[in-house]
Amino acid sequence: MQAVIAPPAVPVGKIKSFGPFGPKYEVGRALRQLDDGDWMIEVTMIETGEKAEYRWTHLTDDPEAY
Template structure:
């Protein structure tokens, strides 16, 4: 739970009804809108073109038709993505950089794109594993 109210400064929508958010403290998080899409007023956002109209106003995400979500809800119910951090696959494994969230899995975990430092190759990796991996030294 956030102790201070943080403004959202950037939003990118994805076709799977997720919002990729950047907060004013630089933290990047991903918010899954799917559970809200059957509820009013969010049911009006099921049209992908309408959902993609999300933008920032007064520090939060808004859509046409006076639809918005409080920034504290976006923060508290989203998952932190350590974009840009350098990690190692386990204590002695290869180093990688955390890139972008790709999709949410059925079990609630996220698949994140990572880049292997030595080869530049990109791979997909679970967010739960990223949080367990040590910082690269």
């Protein structure tokens, strides 16, 4: 049985970019925990409105966009 772990404090609504020059996205809610302990976070692409899932550990490395 896997222990229930609270999701990370996700900065919902914050605008970030994929790396220093990548497209911008808006951070959404935590979706589910992965087997390796990471979390999948919902993100919305600013330019297209497309929703995607993105790893929490990658999201925390991405810069804030303005």
